[in-house]
Amino acid sequence: MSETFAVIHAGHAAPGSSAPATQRKVAHRGGARNPSAERIAERFAHYFVRAEVIWGDTNVYLKPEGVLEVVRYLHDDAAEQYDYLVDVTAVEYRDLELPVEMVWHLRSIPYRRFVRLKSPLPKGQPLRVPSVWPVYMSADWLERECYDMFGIVFEGHPDLRRILMWEQYKEGYPLRKDFPLRGRFSRAEQLRQALTQNPEAKYSMEELSIADAFEDLPRDMRQRLAGGERTGE
Amino acid sequence: MGLAPRPDATSVSFDPPSQEGWITTRLDMLVNWGRAGSLWPMPFGTACCAIEFMASAASRFDLARFGMERMSFSPRQADVLICAGRVPFKLAPVIRRIYQQMPQPKWVISMGACASSGGMFDNYAVVQGIDTIIPVDVYVPGCPPRPEGLMYGIMMLQEKVKRERMSDTTLRDEMEPDPSSNLYIRPSLIDEISEPFGNSVHQTRSGL
Amino acid sequence: MATKRTIEVALSTTGLDAEGRPQRRPLVVDGQGQVTTLEAPPSFEPELEGEHMLLNLGPQHPATHGVLRLVLELDGETVVRCIPHIGYLHCGFEKIGEYRQYNQIIPWTDREDYLNSPGNNIAFALGAERLFGVDVTERCTVLRVIGLELSRIMSHLVWVGTTCIDIGAFTPFLWSFQERENIYNLFEGWVGARLTTSISRVGGMAADIPDGWMDGLRGFLKTFPKTIAEVDKMVTRNGIWVGRTIGLGIMSPQEAINYGLSGPMVRASGVAFDIRRDFPYLDYETYDFDVPVGTHGDVYDRFLVRMEELRQSVRILIQAAARLPDGPINVDDPRLILPPKSKATSEMESMIHHFKLVMEGPRPPVGEVYVPVESPKGEKGYYFVSDGTSKPVRWRIRPPSFVNLSAIPKMVEGHLLSDVIAINASIDIVMGEIDR
Numbered sequence: 001m002s003e004t005f006a007v008i009h010a011g012h013a014a015p016g017s018s019a020p021a022t023q024r025k026v027a028h029r030g031g032a033r034n035p036s037a038e039r040i041a042e043r044f045a046h047y048f049v050r051a052e053v054i055w056g057d058t059n060v061y062l063k064p065e066g067v068l069e070v071v072r073y074l075h076d077d078a079a080e081q082y083d084y085l086v087d088v089t090a091v092e093y094r095d096l097e098l099p100v101e102m103v104w105h106l107r108s109i110p111y112r113r114f115v116r117l118k119s120p121l122p123k124g125q126p127l128r129v130p131s132v133w134p135v136y137m138s139a140d141w142l143e144r145e146c147y148d149m150f151g152i153v154f155e156g157h158p159d160l161r162r163i164l165m166w167e168q169y170k171e172g173y174p175l176r177k178d179f180p181l182r183g184r185f186s187r188a189e190q191l192r193q194a195l196t197q198n199p200e201a202k203y204s205m206e207e208l209s210i211a212d213a214f215e216d217l218p219r220d221m222r223q224r225l226a227g228g229e230r231t232g233e
Numbered sequence: 234m235g236l237a238p239r240p241d242a243t244s245v246s247f248d249p250p251s252q253e254g255w256i257t258t259r260l261d262m263l264v265n266w267g268r269a270g271s272l273w274p275m276p277f278g279t280a281c282c283a284i285e286f287m288a289s290a291a292s293r294f295d296l297a298r299f300g301m302e303r304m305s306f307s308p309r310q311a312d313v314l315i316c317a318g319r320v321p322f323k324l325a326p327v328i329r330r331i332y333q334q335m336p337q338p339k340w341v342i343s344m345g346a347c348a349s350s351g352g353m354f355d356n357y358a359v360v361q362g363i364d365t366i367i368p369v370d371v372y373v374p375g376c377p378p379r380p381e382g383l384m385y386g387i388m389m390l391q392e393k394v395k396r397e398r399m400s401d402t403t404l405r406d407e408m409e410p411d412p413s414s415n416l417y418i419r420p421s422l423i424d425e426i427s428e429p430f431g432n433s434v435h436q437t438r439s440g441l
Numbered sequence: 442m443a444t445k446r447t448i449e450v451a452l453s454t455t456g457l458d459a460e461g462r463p464q465r466r467p468l469v470v471d472g473q474g475q476v477t478t479l480e481a482p483p484s485f486e487p488e489l490e491g492e493h494m495l496l497n498l499g500p501q502h503p504a505t506h507g508v509l510r511l512v513l514e515l516d517g518e519t520v521v522r523c524i525p526h527i528g529y530l531h532c533g534f535e536k537i538g539e540y541r542q543y544n545q546i547i548p549w550t551d552r553e554d555y556l557n558s559p560g561n562n563i564a565f566a567l568g569a570e571r572l573f574g575v576d577v578t579e580r581c582t583v584l585r586v587i588g589l590e591l592s593r594i595m596s597h598l599v600w601v602g603t604t605c606i607d608i609g610a611f612t613p614f615l616w617s618f619q620e621r622e623n624i625y626n627l628f629e630g631w632v633g634a635r636l637t638t639s640i641s642r643v644g645g646m647a648a649d650i651p652d653g654w655m656d657g658l659r660g661f662l663k664t665f666p667k668t669i670a671e672v673d674k675m676v677t678r679n680g681i682w683v684g685r686t687i688g689l690g691i692m693s694p695q696e697a698i699n700y701g702l703s704g705p706m707v708r709a710s711g712v713a714f715d716i717r718r719d720f721p722y723l724d725y726e727t728y729d730f731d732v733p734v735g736t737h738g739d740v741y742d743r744f745l746v747r748m749e750e751l752r753q754s755v756r757i758l759i760q761a762a763a764r765l766p767d768g769p770i771n772v773d774d775p776r777l778i779l780p781p782k783s784k785a786t787s788e789m790e791s792m793i794h795h796f797k798l799v800m801e802g803p804r805p806p807v808g809e810v811y812v813p814v815e816s817p818k819g820e821k822g823y824y825f826v827s828d829g830t831s832k833p834v835r836w837r838i839r840p841p842s843f844v845n846l847s848a849i850p851k852m853v854e855g856h857l858l859s860d861v862i863a864i865n866a867s868i869d870i871v872m873g874e875i876d877r
Binding site: 277278279280281283284285287288291292293304306318319321323324327328331353354356357358359376377379436437 | 537539549556614625876
């Protein structure tokens with residue numbers, strides 16, 4: 001028989017707090033702030049830009065380079081214990097002058113709290129931001145999807161490649177605002193590209209080094225493999 | 234329900250130039266009856282239509298009465314490819330490969346709006362109808378079609394199978410999509426030319 | 442609290458063979474940086490020399506619950522490594538959401554997690570209403586709870602049926618789909634659609650329940666527990682079932698939280714976290730129900746947790762059916778709700794109001810919300826960003842199955858090939874939600 005785990009109860013770090021209730025009449029702005037925002041403002045004043053409360057959620061705006069440190073603090077500190085990464089995503093606004101905003105949703109199960117971290121990435125230069133994968137394993141696929149849809153490179157991610165579109169997808173990054181809804185190529189061209197793909201040649205370099213698919217590879221991929229490359233399709 | 238009575242599909246055509254003999258027509262009827270009565274489906278189920286397909290196969294709308302309860306997930310042993318659900322471009326070569334792996338005689342039922350025409354997904358990712366990739370015999374509209382709708386489609390396919398004649402050799406030709414088609418439109422023209430009424434491709438314009 | 446880093450498998454090229462192919466053996470690096478080679482589970486077979494095999498499971502496969510492709514590296518029958526490939530059902534939901542008004546997006550929410558359509562619709566409406574700053578009526582609140590719990594039952598029934606088929610038991614599939622037909626009848630009577638219901642609107646519901654619908658619901662609630670009991674009797678203490686599911690795919694609570702698992706996956710691993718309890722919505726704190734929590738974190742525990750959730754959903758439904766108040770179903774807000782048709786065709790103001798709401802759509806104030814909901818798969822939430830226009834700037838779907846599936850390489854390492862199927866089934870994935 002396998003071992004039995006001890007049950008972790010949500011909210012166990014704050015035993016005296018009242019039971020949570022359904023929120024009604026939530027104010028647009030100016031609700032109760034998450035206490036973590038103050039603590040971040042104290043400790044990371046050089047990364048902290050501002051905090052605001054909108055529709056009950058606390059948004060903390062940070063500078064991009066400090067995100068990993070702040071996230072690590074929020075994860076490790078005993079008074080914060082944000083052990084659960086809900087989501088990593090990005091927002092591009094319709095006003096194309098505005099920067100692309102990275103958004104992290106963090107949740108603390110022991111304290112039953114939720115915080116949203118945001119970080120603007122100015123356009124006109126490559127979009128890069130530190131990856132939070134060293135802290136949360138769930139960031140692996142979430143960040144890959146963000147890369148696939150927006151083209152944001154996550155520094156420190158172990159295996160950043162496209163996840164929803166196929167790896168040689170040439171049309172661009174779909175969720176950017178300059179990407180038209182139907183794609184950049186015509187339907188006929190998209191079909192042509194789709195039909196000429198070989199379903200068996202869709203392996204990452206790592207997988208190909210395993211066995212049989214080696215023979216199907218074109219020569220340049222074999223050379224890349226021999227050169228020790230690990231990712232790519 | 235307002236449907237005109239369909240011609241009896243088992244009646245023999247009297248067509249002297251085609252020299253249809255009595256034995257050939259009886260053999261045709263026997264073979265077609267056998268095929269139509271036991272079409273083994275290859276359920277290429279991707280999305281919501283696959284759930285309605287499973288509901289058709291379940292107890293209330295039993296597919297076993299059509300001889301189709303033996304779902305063949307290997308294309309080598311299947312007769313009908315039922316494409317149930319939306320097919321994105323990443324999946325297009327897969328469905329094409331599976332269709333090519335099926336031995337003749339084979340038919341295709343395109344189940345649902347997304348398989349027939351792209352459905353509500355008129356965007357960069359979805360194939361606008363699998364008939365652009367593989368030849369389709371029966372289209373079943375609906376989003377998702379009710380199991381009764383799917384069964385109506387299956388019955389239409391059975392009628393189609395029964396109308397086949399062995400002397401018609403074009404039936405078993407494998408078609409390839411034409412690589413030199415003239416459908417190429419410059420990307421800058423795509424939104425304006427192909428923009429249908431009621432389906433917005435604008436983020437900031439109001440109206441539908 | 443630092444979490445223990447899980448074991449990673451690293452590649453090492455130990456040179457090239459005659460054809461230029463890299464020779465490699467998988468190495469294992471544990472938390473302390475110690476390198477050991479991966480050992481196969483003890484067996485009585487003689488040690489054989491050979492290569493590892495690359496096996497492609499999918500994307501078209503009867504047991505992968507959709508178009509999922511798992512590339513497995515096998516050492517005989519044992520899985521050394523698993524690399525999942527997704528995206529075979531990516532249909533651009535989030536992109537389309539930026540081109541549609543809020544009420545127009547609701548049919549798309551049906552199609553992403555298509556087993557739980559009413560649940561998605563209601564989750565969407567909750568988020569959109571928070572964005573508009575609107576609270577719905579009492580009747581609508583209770584009806585939404587009914588819709589959510591019926592949807593949870595629907596989804597868990599498919600899960601029970603398909604998991605049983607994957608592991609080999611065919612009969613529960615037929616029973617569960619028959620019960621699903623009963624629920625389909627209820628939803629069809631309510632909104633006219635079986636599977637993709639589009640049951641909610643921003644500010645209310647698509648339609649109120651017809652007369653006699655509650656009797657249908659009560660009838661269902663009387664007969665459904667018998668079906669759960671039958672499936673229980675057939676499967677839960679069955680030697681084959683237990684033998685095939687115990688001890689597979691174990692995730693400890695800390696790993697489960699760190700991997701972002703949610704829903705029955707994380708509860709089976711011993712974390713008592715349910716959004717209905719901890720971040721409640723729709724007055725869930727006023728209902729009397731239990732949250733089942735497992736302690737072993739394996740496939741069998743996930744099965745037990747979901748079976749118990751079925752019974753708890755029945756409990757909530759009985760309470761909700763008893764407390765349904767009368768009253769209007771849609772909130773009385775002219776920004777959101779269309780005027781009644783009789784007025785719209787006779788009065789000028791109502792006609793203009795109707796026209797503007799249909800052509801332009803309701804416009805929320807500038808802002809953003811994220812409202813999570815406990816869907817049968819886990820934590821589901823829609824993140825809206827609004828810039829004041831009638832179409833969202835960003836509509837993000839937080840997919841529980843996506844994050845749950847990312848843990849599969851960790852869960853199948855060292856298990857046999859047939860166990861991969863069982864573990865994959867236990868995650869309860871819906872590719873529509875994963876790929877969106």
